[in-house]
Amino acid sequence: MIKWVQQHIGQKHLVLLMSLMVGILSAIAAYVLKLFIHLIQYLINTYLIAGEHYWWYIVCPMIGIALAAVFVRYVVKDDISHGITKILYAISQRKSIIKSHNMWSSLIGSGITIGFGGSVGAEAPIVLTGAAIGSNLAKLFHLDQKTMMLMIACGAAGAIGGIFKAPIAGLVFTLEVLMIDLTMNSIAPLLISSVTAAAIAYFTTGFTPMFELTTIESFTLGRIPWYVLLGALCGFTSLYFTRGMNYLEQHFKRIGNMWVKIIIGGAGLGMLVYLFPPLYGEGYDVILQLFNDDPHSGLMHSPLARLGDSTWVIIGYFSLVLLLKIVAAVATNGGGGVGGIFAPSLFMGAIVGFVSAYLLKMAGVDVPVVNFTLVGMAGLMSGVMHAPLTGIFLIAELTGGYHLLMPLMIVAVVSYLTIMLFEPHSLYAMRLAQKGELLTHNKDRSVLTLLKMDSVLETDLKTVAPDMTLGQLVKVIADSKRNIFPVVDANGELQGILLLDEVRNIMFQPRLYNRFTVAQLMNYPQVVLRHDMPMEKVMEIFEDTGAWNLPVVDEQKKYLGFVSKSKIFNSYRHVLVHFSEE
Numbered sequence: 001m002i003k004w005v006q007q008h009i010g011q012k013h014l015v016l017l018m019s020l021m022v023g024i025l026s027a028i029a030a031y032v033l034k035l036f037i038h039l040i041q042y043l044i045n046t047y048l049i050a051g052e053h054y055w056w057y058i059v060c061p062m063i064g065i066a067l068a069a070v071f072v073r074y075v076v077k078d079d080i081s082h083g084i085t086k087i088l089y090a091i092s093q094r095k096s097i098i099k100s101h102n103m104w105s106s107l108i109g110s111g112i113t114i115g116f117g118g119s120v121g122a123e124a125p126i127v128l129t130g131a132a133i134g135s136n137l138a139k140l141f142h143l144d145q146k147t148m149m150l151m152i153a154c155g156a157a158g159a160i161g162g163i164f165k166a167p168i169a170g171l172v173f174t175l176e177v178l179m180i181d182l183t184m185n186s187i188a189p190l191l192i193s194s195v196t197a198a199a200i201a202y203f204t205t206g207f208t209p210m211f212e213l214t215t216i217e218s219f220t221l222g223r224i225p226w227y228v229l230l231g232a233l234c235g236f237t238s239l240y241f242t243r244g245m246n247y248l249e250q251h252f253k254r255i256g257n258m259w260v261k262i263i264i265g266g267a268g269l270g271m272l273v274y275l276f277p278p279l280y281g282e283g284y285d286v287i288l289q290l291f292n293d294d295p296h297s298g299l300m301h302s303p304l305a306r307l308g309d310s311t312w313v314i315i316g317y318f319s320l321v322l323l324l325k326i327v328a329a330v331a332t333n334g335g336g337g338v339g340g341i342f343a344p345s346l347f348m349g350a351i352v353g354f355v356s357a358y359l360l361k362m363a364g365v366d367v368p369v370v371n372f373t374l375v376g377m378a379g380l381m382s383g384v385m386h387a388p389l390t391g392i393f394l395i396a397e398l399t400g401g402y403h404l405l406m407p408l409m410i411v412a413v414v415s416y417l418t419i420m421l422f423e424p425h426s427l428y429a430m431r432l433a434q435k436g437e438l439l440t441h442n443k444d445r446s447v448l449t450l451l452k453m454d455s456v457l458e459t460d461l462k463t464v465a466p467d468m469t470l471g472q473l474v475k476v477i478a479d480s481k482r483n484i485f486p487v488v489d490a491n492g493e494l495q496g497i498l499l500l501d502e503v504r505n506i507m508f509q510p511r512l513y514n515r516f517t518v519a520q521l522m523n524y525p526q527v528v529l530r531h532d533m534p535m536e537k538v539m540e541i542f543e544d545t546g547a548w549n550l551p552v553v554d555e556q557k558k559y560l561g562f563v564s565k566s567k568i569f570n571s572y573r574h575v576l577v578h579f580s581e582e
Contacts, residue, residue, distance in 0.1 A: 002141055012185075015147060018137060019154045019189035023196030025137075026130035026158030030197070031204050033107050033126050034163070040115025041281070057117065058274045061332070062266025064116025068109045069262050069336025076105045081333055083128030083340060084428040087152060087178060090135065096148035097139065102132035109338030117280045119269060119328035123163055124340020130159030150186055153178055154193035162197035164210060166397035169390055170194035176387035177428060209400040210284070213291055216399075217368040219406050226367055230356050231379055231411040235418020237322070237352050238383025241345065242419070242427045245326045252334030265335015272328050276321050277302050279328040283347035290354045290373050315358055322351045341384065341427060349380030374401055375411040382412035383419040386426040391415075457531075457552060459561040463488045464518050466495050470506065471513030473498070473521075484549055486559055487522045494551055494559040496522035525551055531560055538563065 009017065048056040072080060078099065080086075083106060090098050110125035134155030138148040153174040161170030171194050255261050272279050278286040289297045295314045304317060329344045353376020357369040374395060382391035391412040396402050462480045464473060466487055476485065483500035496519075503521055506512050526545045529538060529552045541550070542565050552560045 011147075014141070014143075015150065015185075015189055016192060018134075018141070018143075018151060019192040020196055022130070022134045022137060022151060022154045023158040023161070023193035024200060025133045026126075026155050026193065027162035027197035027200035027204075029103075029107060029129045029133065030126050030159055030162035030201065033111055033122055033129075034205075036107065036111035037115045037122060040111065044116070055274075057277065057280055058270040061117040061119070061269045061273060061280070062262070064113050064118050065266045065269070065332060065335040065337045066262050067116070068113045068118075068338050069258060071112065072105075072109055072336065072338065073258060076101055076109070078105075080105050080109055080125075080128070080338055082428075083124040084177065086128060087131045087156065088428060090131075091149055091152060091178065096135060096145050096152055098128070098132040098135040098152065100132070100136050102128055103136060104129075106132075106338060110340075113332060113337035113339050114282060117269075117273065118332040118337045118339055119273075119279050119281065119283070119325065119344070120332045120337065120339020121282055121341065121343025121346075122339065123160070123342030125338060126163050127156045127159045127340075130155035130157075130162075134158075150189055153186070154189050157190045158193040158197035160394075161194035162201045164394060164398060165198050165201045165205070166394050167191075167194040167198040169394035169397055170197065172389040172393055173387065176390050177385055177426070209398055211288060211291060211399045213370065213374070213399050213401060215291075215370050216374070216401055216404060217371055219371075219404055223367060223407070224410065226360060226365065227375065227407045227410045228414050230353060230372060230376060231414025232418050233356055234349060234352055234376060234379025234411060234415035235383050237348060238345075238380055238415060238419045239422050240323075241326055241341075241348060241380070241384050242423055245330055245341070245427060248327065248330040249334060252330060255334075258336065261335050265331040265337070269328055269331040269335070272324055272331070275302060275304060276317075276324060278318075278321050279325060282343040283325075284343065287347060287350045287373075287377075290350050291370055293369055295354070311358065311362065315355055318351050318355055322348055322355070325351075342381075345380045345384045346377045349377035350374075352376045352380060371404060371407065374399055374404065375407045378408045379411040379415040383415040384427060386416065386419070386429075388412040388416040456563050457561040458564060461486055461562055463559065464498065465489065466517070466519040466522070468518045469514055470503070470516040470518075470521070471510070473503070473518055474507050474513070477503075477507065484562065486551055486562070487518055488559045492558040494528065494553050494557060495519070496524045497551060498522045528553055528557075529563060530554070 044056065044060055048060070072078075078101065080102065086098070086102075090096055106125035106128050110120075110122050114120060114122055131152045132155065134151035134153070135148055138151040143151070156178055157170035157174045159170070160173050161167045164170075171190050174190055252261065252265070255264065269279075286297075289295065295318065296309050302317075325344055325348050329339070329341065332339055350373050353372035353374065354369060356376070357367050357372035360367045360372075361369070377398075378391040378395040380391075381394060382388040385391070388409075389412075392405065392408045395408060396405060401408070461482050461484055462476055463486045464476055466489060468476075473485075477500065485498045485500075486494060487496040487498055489495050498518060498521055502523070506516070526547055527541050527550055529541065529550050531552050531554050542548075547565075549562050549564045551562055554560055
């Protein structure tokens with residue numbers, strides 16, 4: 001079949017056909033994941049929670065975390081957390097290869113975690129699933145790396161379009177978060193995947209938006225200052241979300257024992273859910289309650305309900321829920337569960353908007369609570385993901401609130417600008433940026449990211465030993481075509497470099513052949529590069545030192561080869577041509 005396709009279908013038509021297939025499969029995967037989560041939740045509510053046995057809400061999250069952790073450890077035997085980061089890594093390394101098990105492992109792991117009440121979202125796992133479908137389908141048909149990258153994007157767009165019934169958000173998500181270049185060759189496949197997945201979602205779950213709203217007030221110019229204020233609050237909350245979650249994740253990583261992680265994460269999440277029931281699960285039901293201006297439901301079954309249901313109690317209660325949501329999410333994933341930050345960011349955004357509206361009303365400002373709750377979701381998503389367009393269109397499509405595009409834009413842009421003052425990378429990209437492995441919309445940086453040390457390393461230089469005499473050195477020079485000679489000891493460690501120009505004036509004087517040794521003639525290089533340095537850092541070093549050639553060593557300081565600025569420029573031009581092709 002593959003041979004027939006290669007012989008009878010052109011490359012452009014094959015890409016369009018595959019984007020359709022990826023969209024269909026991604027939508028089916030999203031539908032299966034939703035069914036799986038709802039089945040588990042139905043069984044828990046019917047057989048465990050029935051009869052007001054609410055203490056099961058404490059136990060169930062730990063059971064889900066334990067089952068997911070065991071599944072990942074003993075069945076998958078691979079790390080499947082941080083799905084979006086894995087996609088960014090696959091793209092930035094220019095391999096565009098995602099392991100085949102990701103087409104099903106994230107579905108099962110996240111379904112178990114969320115179905116049992118894990119305080120995370122299903123969107124990042126389904127995006128990884130869609131991307132894995134695209135990558136492996138492209139690999140099956142022996143497509144090149146650039147087309148594989150496009151198929152990954154199609155899978156991600158299809159996953160967002162399918163799980164949210166949001167085709168526009170699926171498209172802009174790939175452009176902003178996955179940083180795929182918008183070209184004429186990429187726009188059509190991305191649209192096909194996203195629209196196809198959304199159409200299948202409409203067919204399977206109906207045309208009703210995820211959050212159907214009927215009480216939205218019209219936008220008025222007089223409320224613009226308050227939307228700007230809300231945008232700034234969303235930006236600072238996004239900063240708290242990003243740095244707080246990253247900080248807590250680092251602490252969980254230091255725990256080596258899987259069972260200790262499960263106990264700490266499960267017990268911590270169970271206690272939080274007991275005190276704050278809105279932290280149970282994805283939190284979409286709580287968002288619906290806030291849209292209906294029914295915050296009192298969030299206090300139900302909580303020991304804190306005895307404090308009453310006054311406005312100040314509601315504001316204080318949901319403010320604590322807002323602060324503790326990242327703790328609950330990290331406890332879920334850090335303990336061994338599988339889930340993403342889409343749902344937590346939407347959840348926290350809704351609370352920021354809701355609490356802000358309540359405070360403004362208490363101060364005598366007439367603002368619509370539902371509108372603020374809605375646009376707050378866009379603000380948090382824009383800030384956390386550094387993706388204002390995704391936040392704008394996703395919330396518009398989730399709620400049907402297209403006539404609120406103006407406040408959505410104001411809040412999303414202000415939130416994005418606010419967090420950019422403090423944090424240049426999203427939570428997804430932060431880990432890769434720290435390693436210099438992040439692909440960005442800056443083409444120069446992207447090309448340097450795609451370049452690897454191995455591709456520019458020159459190993460044809462002849463090495464010399466420190467105790468070698470000038471006479472022996474002359475014989476090596478006679479057999480060499482290069483004018484640089486790395487000085488390496490018996491252990492392979494770099495001791496220095498010797499340039500031909502520095503010995504040219506004495507190399508034709510035989511009487512000096514036994515007087516000088518290489519150790520006396522060599523110099524130590526200005527800078528020694530490590531083989532794991534990102535290429536962008538390498539180019540900065542070349543510019544700062546003014547050098548044209550620099551040696552490369554490994555962690556043990558053993559000599560590996562040389563890198564020249566000219567070789568980097570040649571490789572840069574080659575990659576740039578490939579990277580920029582339409």
